[in-house]
Every structure is written in C-alpha cells, then in structure tokens.
Amino acid sequence: MNSALFTFLPLGLVITWGILLLLLGAFLPNERRSLLTSIAALGAAVSGVATLFSYQQMLKAGGTLAPLGNFYVLDTFAVFFHLLTLFALLVTVLISSFYLERENLQRGEYFALLFFSLSGMMILASSKELMTLFVGLEIVSMSVYTLVGYQRTSLRSNEGAFKYFLLGSLASAILLYGIALMYGVTGTTQLAGLRDYFLSRAHTPLSGLAMILMLSGLGFKIAAVPFHTWTPDAYEGAPMPITGFMATAVKAGVFALLIRVLGEGLVDLRAYWVDLIAILAAVTMLVGNMMAFVQTSFKRMLAYSSIVHTGYLLVGVTALSNQSNNQAVSALLYYLLIYVLSSLGVFAALTLLSARREAHTKLSDYAGLASEYPFAAFALSLFMLSFIGVPPLGGFFAKYYLFATTLGAQQVLLTGFAILNSVLAIAYYLRVVTTLYMQPTGEHWAQQQARPVAITAVLAITALTVFWAGFGPFNLGVFPGINSLMNWLQTASLVG
C-alpha cells in the first residue's frame, strides 16, 4: 500500500465502521443487537492497531505524513491523540454494553454516533487548517449533542442536550466568525500561513479581535469559565458512559485543537494571548473548585471537576512557546493522558454503580460502598487521590511536570494560584473517599449484584496504570518506566 494512504487508514476505518454500525443497527433483528457491542469494540481495537501501523509508516517517512498538505497530517502529536481517543472509545463501548442493556437502550445509532464523533476528533488532532478543524469540531459536536439527548424519555437528558445544542451553536458561530476575521486579516486559514504572516507583519486590533473570538469559541468547547455553563447540565443529562466520553475523549480532542492553534498558528503572538489564557485559567480553576465544593450530586461534581482540570490544562497552555526545547506540549499530553485514564476509570465505576435509570448519582448514595464493592471503592479512591495529585500516583507527576513547565515559562503567580487551587480541590475529592469508606453502608447496595467483567477489567487496567505511572520517573530497573513515554511525548513538539 502506498504510504500516503496509511495517513488516512485510521480515519477511514473509523468512518467505515461508523457507517457499518449504522446499517447493522437498522437491519439487525432486535434480539441480536448485543452483537453491535462486540463489533464496535472490535472496530475501536482495529483502528488502534491501524494507527500503530500508520505510525510506523510515519516514522519511516521521517516523522510526518502529509499527502494532503496541511489539511490532514499525521505526526506524533496526532498519533498520541488518535490512540488516546481510540482508547477512550474502546472503554466507552465496553462500559456502554452493560449500561445499554440495563437501561434497555440498545440501538444501532448509539455506537455509530460514537464512531462519527471520533472521526471528528481525529481531524481535530490531525488538521492544520482552520476550516477543516472547524468541520471536525462540528462533527464531534453534532454527534455528542445527539448522544447527550440519547435517553429520549428522560427530561434531564433532553434538557441537557438542548442547552448544550443552543449554547454550542452560539459558540460555533463565534468561533467561525473569529476564523473569518482572521482570514480577512491574513488571507489564509492555514496555521503555517498564519505563523508566517505574523512573523513578518504586526498584530492589528482586527486580528486581536479575531483571536479573542476564536478563544471564546474554543473556551466554550473546553468548558472554561465563563463559557462553561452548559457543562453541568449536559454532563448530568447524558447517559453515564457518554458523560465519561465527553469528559475524556471530547475534552482531549478539543484540547488538541487548542494546542495546535495556539502552539503552532499563533505561537508568535504568545505575548498577546498568554494573559488572556492565564485569566481564563485562574477563573476556571477557582469557580470550578467552588462549584464542585457545594454539589450534592456526584455526577455534577465530576462535571465541575472536569472544568477545574480544564483550568490546570490552560495553565499548562500558557507555557507554549516558539522555543524548540519547549516542554509544554509533552507536559500537557502527559497530563491529558493521566486525566483521561483516571476519568475513564471513575465513569466506568459510576456506570456500574449508578443503578437503573441512574437512580444513584448523589454522593450520599455511595455511603459505605467499600463494604459491598471493595474493589470499585478502592479504585474510585485511587482516582480521586490521583486527581488531587497525591504521590506516587500518576496525577502527582502529571501536575508536577505541568507546573514545573509553567514555572519555567515564568508564570510564577499563575502556577502558585494553580497549586492553591489543587489544595482547594482536596475538599471535595477527599469527601468522596470518606463517604465510600467511613459512612454506614446504604441498604440499596444489598440488592445490586451485577459485576460485569468488562467494567471490572477497565477499572483494573486504569487503576493499575494510574498507580504505575507514578513510579515511572524512578528508574528502578524492574519497571519499564514512564521515562520512555515521556521521551516519546517530547517528540510531539509542534515547532522544531
């Protein structure tokens, strides 16, 4: 096969699989619907393997594959996000099989939509052209709007989807307007072209306005305060696996876009956007923490917790620069990796435990879980501790690398504020642990007995990885170590 075709192999597989699932969903008799899960899981796995193949071809070709110019490229950065989102997809499919069966929601378009949304994410990670990126973003958004409102009979689900859709349209419009203005100023939509333009010409008020509009639109998609208002409702209304998917894959995909735009296209304007990002980061962390602190619903608390993590990631974004030895990209990717793994584990556990019609989403429902579900409770606690950043868990080193990088970028005040916010976050994360372990067991746990293998396996794998990631930096000889992963992430730098 032509090596250029390898560039599109993963994307093509994902799209094909989405169509296949849609057709199968329409034609399969009702009682064979469970087959869809296996096919979807297979699709995610096959696409993952295909990505690895393409990666090998990419290495042979010298680090990038770009047969379509900047419209769709495959580089290490893109491969990382492809693999990460595909893993999130696989986990989502696995936990969905249990969920859909329990809620009696097995329909073909569910998995098809997941795959379509993933194809959008792959475009987000791979494209270096603003219009293509916008199309990718819309593919992601449209699929996810539908998935949020997937429980058509549930009022919460509809409300969340509708709010998400209305506000999302507004944000898309703002973003598109920003792109249009930028094109008006520079005459190009290529990120490389933007960079060339600003290398030789001054930044004008109009291009500044374009930048602000783009940042606001993207701020919505990553759920930065004050563009976050859809998050709690959409997260709460969506089916639990979809909430997990949004908090992990969708968030990672949009961050891929943000990092591409700021770290590649507008990187020479850093002096102009760095303060805006810093303000957004600070407000996002603080408001997210405060809101998470006063929630009674576990699911809503996690929505706000994901907002707080957006804040931390934005702190890391301020360290992006045009220096060739810049560590910011690898630190951000590592943070995303750990965050995605922990979140997937949390939502897997919640999918298992939330009971039919998601009856148990309040934190108080989980009192004393440890005596009935010791493993799930332990894994949940581990993830919470990793979110806090307790050494030696992965979350600690993720934060450590991120903040070390921002300190290196002279963002001392912001880093200090971020560390302060990680302290504030302890309050609600530890409350989960105490609720799980130190309160009398609720009676409703006695009846629930389902313990599907797939979810247990997901929990075990994510928990183990989060735990092991913490030992990586020590070269103990026995462990292969995160060091090699970090070295690999270093190669994902955007500007060389």
Place this chain on the structure above:
Amino acid sequence: MTTSSSHDAILHTAVTLQDTPLLPAILAAPLLGAVVLGLLTLLNTRKTQGPSEQWVTIIACAGPVLATLLSGALFIQMLGQPDLVFHQTLFSWIKTSSFDLQLGLTLDRLSGLMVLMITFIGSLIHVFSSAYMHGDRGFSRYFTYLNLFLFAMLMLILSDNLVGLFMGWEGVGVCSFLLIGFWFNDPQKAAAGTKAFVVNRVGDFGFILGIFLLFQAVGAFDFIHIQEKIATISPLQLNLIALLLLIGALGKSAQIPLHVWLPDAMAGPTPVSALIHAATMVTAGVYLISRMHFLYDLTPVVGALIVTIGGLTALMAASIALVQDDIKKVLAYSTVSQLGYMFMGVGAGAYAAGIFHVFTHAFFKAALFLGAGAVIHALHHEQNLWKMGGLRPLLKVTAFAMGVSTLAIAGVPPFAGFFSKDEILWALWENHYYFFWGVGVLTAGLTAFYMFRLYILTFEGTRRSTVEVHAEPMAMKLPLILLGIGAISVGVLGLPGTLGLPNWISHWMEPVFGAHHAPDNAFLLSLGLMVVSLSAAGLGIVMAFSQFYKADVQPPADNFNPVTLVLKAKYGFDLAYSYGIVKPLMMAAQLHKEVIEPMLIDGAIVIGSKVYYVLSLIVRTLQFGNVRAYGYYMLIGMILLACFYFLLRQPGVTL
C-alpha cells in the same frame, strides 16, 4: 570482579578482595525467615490459634543456623590468610549525576568475628526462645521480629558503607522497639518500648548528622574511601564528626547520658534481653567506634571523652546494680556497666581489647540472661531475687551456666571475662589513664559483689517461694550448656601478651587495627596490676558470701541512708529527664492542644472554610439554569476579555 580491582588500587595495604555470593546469602537467610513468618502471622491474625509452633520453630531457626554455617565457612577461609577480605557489591541504590550510592557488603576480620558471634549466639537464643515462648499467642510474631532483628544486625555489621550501616542500625532499633513492647497489652511495657525508641532517636540524630558531615567532607560513604581521605579533613571538623558519631554510639550502647532506656528495656521477653540488650545490638556502638578507628585515632580528645563516659557509666551502673532486687534489672545494669568497660577500651585506642570484651561478654551475658530466663520460667514469671533461693538442686544446668558466667563476669581466671577485662585495664594503664584504671578496678570489685549476690540469692540458701518449679526443657538446656562452655573457655583467645602468652585475638585484628606490641619490660608491672584487680574482685566475692550466704537471709529493711537513696533513685537521671525534658514538653504540647491549635490553627481554618463555603454558595446562584442567562455570560465573558485585551495589554495599538 571489576570492583575488586578498583578497590585494590586505592587501598594502602595489600588486601585481597574476593567477591562471594555467600555474603548476601548470610543476610538473606534470616530475612527470608522473617518474611515467611510475617506472612504466616498475618494470615493467622484473626484466628484464635496461631500457626503451628513446631513449624514456626523450624522456619525460625533455619535462617540463623544457615547464617552461622555460612559465616563459619567464610571465617575458616580467612584463618590462614590475613589479607583476605570478602566483598560483594549489591546494587546501586541511589544514582544521581553527582553521586552514586552503592550498597555493598564486606567481611573483614572485624566483621567476621562479630558475624560469627552474632549468628552463633543468635541461633542458640532462637532455640532457647522456642521453649521460653511456648504457648504464647504471639509465638510466630515473636520469631518474625527476632529473625528480622538478626537480618538488621547482620546488615549493620556487614555493610561496607555508613548508609547501609545506618539502615541496619535503625532496623535493629525498630526490632528492639517491637520486642520490648512485645506484650503491648501492658501499657508499662509498651511505654518501655517507646522510651527505648525515643532515647535512641537522640543518638541517631547525632549519628546521621555525623554521616552527613563526613559525606560533605570526603564525598563518600564507604569505609575504604573515607579512610583514604580522612587525613584531608580539618581537625575541627574531624573532632565534630567523631563527636556526632559518638552520640549515636552512646544512644545505642546505653552510655551516660543516654543509658536510661536499657534497664526499662527488660520489659521484653527475657531471650530478647539476652540477644538484643546484652549480646549484640547494644554493642553496636563499640563496633561503630572500632569500625571508624581510623577516625578516632586522629581525635585523642574525643578518645579521652569516650574513656571518661565509659568509666563513669561503668561505675555508676555497677553501683546501681548493688541495690536492685529484680534479677533482670541487676543484669541490665551489669550490661550497662560492662559496656562502659568496652567504651573505656576503645576510647583508649585498644580496639582489639574492646572487641574482645564484646566477644566474651556476649557469651557470659547471654548465658546469664538465658539463665535468668530459665529461672523466671521455672518460677512462673517471678523476677524478685528475694523470692528465689535454693534453686541449684532443681535447676542444675541453669545453675552451672550462671555460675560459670558469674565467675567470668567477676573476672576470675581462667574464665573468659578475666582476660578481656584485664586487656582493657592494661590498655588504660598503658595509655596513662591511671584514674580510670582505678575506676575499672573499683567497678570490677563492685561487679564481683553484686553478681555473686545475684547468684547466691537465686541458687543458694533455702527456698523462699513455694511455687512448683518447672524443670528446664531440652531446648533451654542445650543453649545454656554451650554458652556456659563459652563463658569458661573463650578467654583463651586473648591471653595477656604482656605475660609473654599468645594473644590470638589481638593478632587476628592486626590487619584491621594495625599491629600493637606490648612493651618488653611490662611483665612485672602487668602482673602486679592483675593482682590488684584480682584482689578487688576477690574482696567483692568474699563480701557477697559473708553477707548473703546464709540460710535465713532477709531483704534489708527500708533504710534512709542517703547513699542507698541515691542508688535507688538511679542517680536521678530519670527524674531529671522527667522534669527537665518530658514534663516541659508535655506542658508545651498541652498548651498547643488547648490554646494554640483550637484558636489559631483550627480557628483560622474553620473561618476560612466557612467563608469559602458561603462564597461558593453565592457563586452557585449564578448557575440557575436559564439558557438565555448562560448565553449572556458567554457574551459578557467575551466582552470582558476584549476589554482587558485592548485596554491593558495591547502595546502600541489603539482602536
């Protein structure tokens, strides 16, 4: 073999380093036992019955016996070859760009002797314990600790660097803590464990500071490199390092002013007292100073300080032992006193004599403690000397072992203690510590007196208790006999060289400490000094017999003679520490607990969190679910960003 060649290059003396995997095996044997027994213990925690005692005994004794055989095999290889030193690098523990900490083991003539003694006596005490601890619910837990202790002790002795030594040092401290407080249901015993641990912390603090300072000065932790660069350190720093390391040694070896924990440590099971608090762990301080002899050779002032501390400790402890009525307390003070002797020896530069006394003391003191254990076992946990008496016909083996050990500690030739004690006294005289020679002789007299008091009150006279006496089981007899034979015979290893007799031990240590030849004309002088110290011991023995060897011996009536009061109050150390340190600290803690913590710390935090909570509630009201409002938030946010951008951060550009 790369290590040996690199070491060869830096050694001044021609030493043959030989790598051997047997060294780690010596460590691994008891460690493996500890791990297996620990798992067994954990698995059986919730059952009413522990694991089978028979199996536990087999597993527990296998490690020490194996270690004894291995170290014996290595020791025999060293016999004919003075240059042979075994060595094994384990692994690189901490590796940074600036330094590489390699853990390694080394067995030279000093550590070889120590290891052989520790494993041998350790094995005997393991065997003894299997009978002593019979029926205790914590049987397997006890042996877990005991095996772990042996591992840590061997690590301490075998390590080729100060960091490994310190880890072993801390390891024996932890095991000592665990074993003193073995019966932790009794708050007094648990407190004794804590006291031992805390007092040792003081010493360890000095020790670790010393290690840091030494590392700063020479940039190495292993003894070979330290020895090589020792001359480059400034005298002031050298003395400071010697002093700090000495503080560590004082803590572990229970010397003034850190001796207060050892008598309390008798709360542990008696075999533990024999192993840890008599034969092995407490001598670690002496070992440390001998190991660092090249440092102390250069600091005669600190050496004099060591002699002074050792002398005072020896005399003080011996005098306190005069009035103790608890059989184990007498032995505990006697241990402190004998450790004082060893310190005097190494302080005067007679390292071989100090180590020799460590060696002989290990045998007779282990025999004494195990004997005491057998007596306590026989009398159903009675420890008061005044409730014993007349036990010799009933406990013949014990009486034999304790009898010969008493003779040995009293310094009666040809029993073991005489030779080693005499070596130390001679070294003191030779190095012009005439006063402390006197102190040593006085102490020898006191020692003879109180030890014979103990022996007579326990075994002679009429029985003063009515309880039925358990005979010693075989597992007790065997260690007692072997140790008794040791107490009789090991003295021949160090016959006084001044009398022209072969002093094997001093010769053995020559590769480590350097050669030392007795002056030629010392025959008469040393014989004279010997006679003096012997007559002191004889006087003590005679007085003990005249006072206690009668049928109707009675405990002395309470008298308020000031000397007795001071002795009973143990010179007031405990009282001084209690009023000078513990109580003020407790008061400060109480102040924090009652005032500072609730008002300042807790108060501030509670107020802060309340404010945060209220603010959070206010922020929450912004999220009231109206989509139109959410849209406005976005627009307002955007406008604010734009305002900020254009008004504040747009250099050179205006709208």
